[in-house]
Amino acid sequence: MTRTALYAGSFDPITRGHLDIIERASHMFDSITVGVLVNNSKVPLLTLDERMDIVQKVTSHLSNVEVECFGGLLADYVNQKKFSAVIRGLRATTDFEYEIQMAQMNDRLFTGDTETIFLMTNPEYSFISSSLVKEVASLGGDVQGLLPGYALDVITRKLRNRK
Amino acid sequence: MTRTALYAGSFDPITRGHLDIIERASHMFDSITVGVLVNNSKVPLLTLDERMDIVQKVTSHLSNVEVECFGGLLADYVNQKKFSAVIRGLRATTDFEYEIQMAQMNDRLFTGDTETIFLMTNPEYSFISSSLVKEVASLGGDVQGLLPGYALDVITRKLRNRK
Amino acid sequence: MTRTALYAGSFDPITRGHLDIIERASHMFDSITVGVLVNNSKVPLLTLDERMDIVQKVTSHLSNVEVECFGGLLADYVNQKKFSAVIRGLRATTDFEYEIQMAQMNDRLFTGDTETIFLMTNPEYSFISSSLVKEVASLGGDVQGLLPGYALDVITRKLRNRK
Amino acid sequence: MTRTALYAGSFDPITRGHLDIIERASHMFDSITVGVLVNNSKVPLLTLDERMDIVQKVTSHLSNVEVECFGGLLADYVNQKKFSAVIRGLRATTDFEYEIQMAQMNDRLFTGDTETIFLMTNPEYSFISSSLVKEVASLGGDVQGLLPGYALDVITRKLRNRK
Amino acid sequence: MTRTALYAGSFDPITRGHLDIIERASHMFDSITVGVLVNNSKVPLLTLDERMDIVQKVTSHLSNVEVECFGGLLADYVNQKKFSAVIRGLRATTDFEYEIQMAQMNDRLFTGDTETIFLMTNPEYSFISSSLVKEVASLGGDVQGLLPGYALDVITRKLRNRK
Amino acid sequence: MTRTALYAGSFDPITRGHLDIIERASHMFDSITVGVLVNNSKVPLLTLDERMDIVQKVTSHLSNVEVECFGGLLADYVNQKKFSAVIRGLRATTDFEYEIQMAQMNDRLFTGDTETIFLMTNPEYSFISSSLVKEVASLGGDVQGLLPGYALDVITRKLRNRK
Numbered sequence: 001m002t003r004t005a006l007y008a009g010s011f012d013p014i015t016r017g018h019l020d021i022i023e024r025a026s027h028m029f030d031s032i033t034v035g036v037l038v039n040n041s042k043v044p045l046l047t048l049d050e051r052m053d054i055v056q057k058v059t060s061h062l063s064n065v066e067v068e069c070f071g072g073l074l075a076d077y078v079n080q081k082k083f084s085a086v087i088r089g090l091r092a093t094t095d096f097e098y099e100i101q102m103a104q105m106n107d108r109l110f111t112g113d114t115e116t117i118f119l120m121t122n123p124e125y126s127f128i129s130s131s132l133v134k135e136v137a138s139l140g141g142d143v144q145g146l147l148p149g150y151a152l153d154v155i156t157r158k159l160r161n162r163k
Numbered sequence: 164m165t166r167t168a169l170y171a172g173s174f175d176p177i178t179r180g181h182l183d184i185i186e187r188a189s190h191m192f193d194s195i196t197v198g199v200l201v202n203n204s205k206v207p208l209l210t211l212d213e214r215m216d217i218v219q220k221v222t223s224h225l226s227n228v229e230v231e232c233f234g235g236l237l238a239d240y241v242n243q244k245k246f247s248a249v250i251r252g253l254r255a256t257t258d259f260e261y262e263i264q265m266a267q268m269n270d271r272l273f274t275g276d277t278e279t280i281f282l283m284t285n286p287e288y289s290f291i292s293s294s295l296v297k298e299v300a301s302l303g304g305d306v307q308g309l310l311p312g313y314a315l316d317v318i319t320r321k322l323r324n325r326k
Numbered sequence: 327m328t329r330t331a332l333y334a335g336s337f338d339p340i341t342r343g344h345l346d347i348i349e350r351a352s353h354m355f356d357s358i359t360v361g362v363l364v365n366n367s368k369v370p371l372l373t374l375d376e377r378m379d380i381v382q383k384v385t386s387h388l389s390n391v392e393v394e395c396f397g398g399l400l401a402d403y404v405n406q407k408k409f410s411a412v413i414r415g416l417r418a419t420t421d422f423e424y425e426i427q428m429a430q431m432n433d434r435l436f437t438g439d440t441e442t443i444f445l446m447t448n449p450e451y452s453f454i455s456s457s458l459v460k461e462v463a464s465l466g467g468d469v470q471g472l473l474p475g476y477a478l479d480v481i482t483r484k485l486r487n488r489k
Numbered sequence: 490m491t492r493t494a495l496y497a498g499s500f501d502p503i504t505r506g507h508l509d510i511i512e513r514a515s516h517m518f519d520s521i522t523v524g525v526l527v528n529n530s531k532v533p534l535l536t537l538d539e540r541m542d543i544v545q546k547v548t549s550h551l552s553n554v555e556v557e558c559f560g561g562l563l564a565d566y567v568n569q570k571k572f573s574a575v576i577r578g579l580r581a582t583t584d585f586e587y588e589i590q591m592a593q594m595n596d597r598l599f600t601g602d603t604e605t606i607f608l609m610t611n612p613e614y615s616f617i618s619s620s621l622v623k624e625v626a627s628l629g630g631d632v633q634g635l636l637p638g639y640a641l642d643v644i645t646r647k648l649r650n651r652k
Numbered sequence: 653m654t655r656t657a658l659y660a661g662s663f664d665p666i667t668r669g670h671l672d673i674i675e676r677a678s679h680m681f682d683s684i685t686v687g688v689l690v691n692n693s694k695v696p697l698l699t700l701d702e703r704m705d706i707v708q709k710v711t712s713h714l715s716n717v718e719v720e721c722f723g724g725l726l727a728d729y730v731n732q733k734k735f736s737a738v739i740r741g742l743r744a745t746t747d748f749e750y751e752i753q754m755a756q757m758n759d760r761l762f763t764g765d766t767e768t769i770f771l772m773t774n775p776e777y778s779f780i781s782s783s784l785v786k787e788v789a790s791l792g793g794d795v796q797g798l799l800p801g802y803a804l805d806v807i808t809r810k811l812r813n814r815k
Numbered sequence: 816m817t818r819t820a821l822y823a824g825s826f827d828p829i830t831r832g833h834l835d836i837i838e839r840a841s842h843m844f845d846s847i848t849v850g851v852l853v854n855n856s857k858v859p860l861l862t863l864d865e866r867m868d869i870v871q872k873v874t875s876h877l878s879n880v881e882v883e884c885f886g887g888l889l890a891d892y893v894n895q896k897k898f899s900a901v902i903r904g905l906r907a908t909t910d911f912e913y914e915i916q917m918a919q920m921n922d923r924l925f926t927g928d929t930e931t932i933f934l935m936t937n938p939e940y941s942f943i944s945s946s947l948v949k950e951v952a953s954l955g956g957d958v959q960g961l962l963p964g965y966a967l968d969v970i971t972r973k974l975r976n977r978k
Binding site: 164166187188190191193247248253256259260262263266267276278279280281282283286 | 327329350351353354356410411416419422423425426429430439441442443444445446449
């Protein structure tokens with residue numbers, strides 16, 4: 001029996017914390033799909049192509065990880081692809097409250113046996129979020145070490161061109 | 164001595180969780196006023212008339228519940244109507260932090276003996292919020308069971324006409 | 327229709343925070359029963375008689391408050407006396423998690439329409455607990471202002487005699 | 490590649506909440522080992538044999554679930570058996586804080602790629618813990634619906650004989 | 653050795669809670685700089701000059717407190733001025749989660765030995781935030797006691813002129 | 816003006832997390848007193864002399880840190896020695912709730928201007944507590960990296976002799 005898992009997000013950009021979750025999840029499932037969200041309400045810093053390109057590059061060492069994009073309701077995408085699990089990283093209490101709500105809503109919407117499972121974020125990365133990284137980087141702060149190298153290059157170039 | 168309570172909110176739309184709180188509160192007070200907020204900063208999906216109509220329909224089996232609308236400061240409305248209590252549903256820790264702040268601010272603003280009281284949301288409904296229900300419904304997800312039947316009908320029609 | 331509420335605890339001893347909750351609840355119900363727990367697992371500092379005596383003295387200005395003791399399961403006591411509500415004070419997030427568990431368990435055990443309702447502890451008293459007050463007092467710390475005057479007298483005498 | 494998971498605990502007794510986690514986890518792994526803790530510091534109500542017997546009976550419909558007992562350090566047991574994952578149920582914020590500490594400590598102690606993964610407890614069962622169930626049952630409260638049928642029978646008999 | 657601390661914020665307007673933190677911090681450091689944030693993303697109610705003027709007036713009794721404004725990244729400002737510490741007030745759990753993230757990010761960005769330190773907000777002021785005060789005041793609610801006298805005067809005048 | 820701070824605890828044994836707090840605090844104050852608690856209710860693994868000896872050894876590189884022991888009420892000790900501040904490390908939400916209660920109680924008991932200040936525990940050490948380290952070590956788990964070298968030696972010898 002093949003077990004597949006989805007790790008979904010905006011990845012605007014993917015952080016070291018995200019990558020750590022993907023690497024750890026890749027040992028537990030036959031395949032991991034990183035699902036890049038197409039149409040989130042907030043305007044992203046990076047285009048969908050840029051976000052997918054970065055995720056592909058920084059996960060290329062993981063043979064059972066593939067990158068896709070999806071729009072609309074996460075549960076529809078899950079139901080269509082019949083993932084065994086949806087993976088979420090947990091960083092903090094506030095995350096936890098939100099995540100428990102989403103997990104319970106999705107549990108109603110999943111038509112199969114898909115489970116939402118949670119991995120604790122490595123404490124080293126627990127203070128990183130894409131939005132905080134972008135905020136700091138856009139004010140000229142050094143975010144080296146918080147992003148995979150290739151993501152850092154793209155973000156740095158993007159922010160330089162913006163000015 | 165007559166004891167009256169206010170249960171206030173945007174009710175855009177009223178959920179099963181809200182209705183559960185109203186039903187439970189109706190046993191404890193001589194009358195419950197469901198106060199529908201007129202001018203909240205966010206643009207609601209439903210008009211004030213629609214929201215009031217739905218609340219009225221789905222609470223019509225509760226003889227001591229009446230529906231009103233109000234604008235401005237909740238405390239002004241409370242002070243004018245001399246409610247014995249303001250009822251709030253508690254779902255989660257994050258709710259709790261916000262609610263304790265509002266309760267303490269209102270305690271300063273209430274001129275009478277009005278108390279803010281909290282009922283724990285039924286765990287079955289603890290993951291529902293009007294905004295999550297709207298988000299899921301607008302993406303085509305099935306929200307049956309999360310809204311009272313009449314609310315579901317109105318929302319479904321509204322979202323269909325929108326497209 | 328008469329509405330009655332139970333406020334239960336060990337009251338070893340009753341604190342200003344407890345008394346504040348009782349005073350505020352007394353405006354909302356026809357009668358409040360302060361239920362002093364007989365057989366809690368921990369050995370109390372004060373005897374049941376002392377605890378009941380103190381509660382009676384410090385609530386004597388509230389005409390609709392009576393003091394009783396009870397043992398065994400709270401829900402059995404509630405079901406027998408048919409209280410309309412069980413009142414709980416909420417101080418902090420950790421309280422909240424425990425309280426939500428107890429409220430949901432009791433909801434299963436209550437045979438009537440009894441509801442658990444929560445009042446936020448006055449922030450002035452939010453750091454007081456009977457056990458912290460006893461710990462500080464037993465080490466000679468000044469707990470004036472944290473206990474009603476009569477409770478302070480009894481505790482002070484008790485701790486002096488102990489040495 | 491075979492993926493195995495451990496779900497460990499005292500199971501004194503196993504609750505419906507525990508069983509729900511086991512059932513959901515059984516879809517995600519090739520095999521689930523329910524590890525019953527031998528020597529926990531608190532004296533259990535049920536003997537190790539009783540606890541294992543109950544777990545075996547109530548999971549007998551799940552073909553890929555086996556029951557074992559273990560003592561000492563969980564990480565030693567995990568390292569020896571090379572489980573792919575350790576499964577934990579999450580009920581509430583306070584759980585979460587404790588669990589994140591244990592997960593991070595275990596992450597240091599695991600010698601292989603074992604991951605701690607979390608499943609959200611079904612809200613219907615989120616207020617149940619073995620200790621609360623035992624406390625209520627020992628005071629004569631009705632805990633039907635909170636325990637699997639066979640566990641309820643054993644506990645009821647045990648508590649009756651105790652008196 | 654001279655020890656200096658920064659207390660930064662929008663101060664739109666400074667509240668009694670803020671002032672309480674400044675007064676308490678002023679005993680622990682040789683000098684406190686109140687750093688008023690220039691360009692926050694949200695449009696403030698008060699201009700930078702108004703906010704700085706109010707902070708200066710209400711801290712004029714504290715001889716080792718000075719007021720400055722700054723823009724851009726807090727860490728850049730801290731690194732340039734070589735503050736010994738950055739002071740933050742903690743009000744509630746949700747605050748705490750956010751603050752721990754910011755403290756850990758800043759710890760990476762600080763080039764010297766600057767530490768982020770936290771003082772617990774006085775419980776009397778724990779429900780006050782600038783935004784809640786503004787919301788209540790703009791709806792005509794009485795916020796006397798929540799703001800220093802001079803801040804209240806400016807806000808009241810500003811809101812009156814707005815209409 | 817000389818500013819002194821107290822960092823108090825059982826230190827049974829001192830962990831890397833504790834030492835990290837002491838090192839960071841030592842930059843902010845003229846002197847840090849590490850106060851080792853004499854008579855805590857739980858029986859410690861290490862004697863008072865062992866605990867003080869370890870703390871002295873592992874802080875010997877910090878010229879402005881001294882080690883003392885104290886019994887009774889922390890506030891009495893603080894009032895007698897007139898510390899400018901009491902330093903506490905914050906690890907998690909549950910800590911936070913407890914700490915805010917103690918800080919507010921102590922604020923009443925401090926006769927001078929002593930403030931309780933909090934430093935966030937380094938995320939790398941946020942899952943360590945003395946009791947968890949002892950539990951793991953006593954079951955034979957490897958706690959290297961969680962304790963300063965000398966503390967690890969003493970604990971290891973102590974636990975070996977115990978068997």
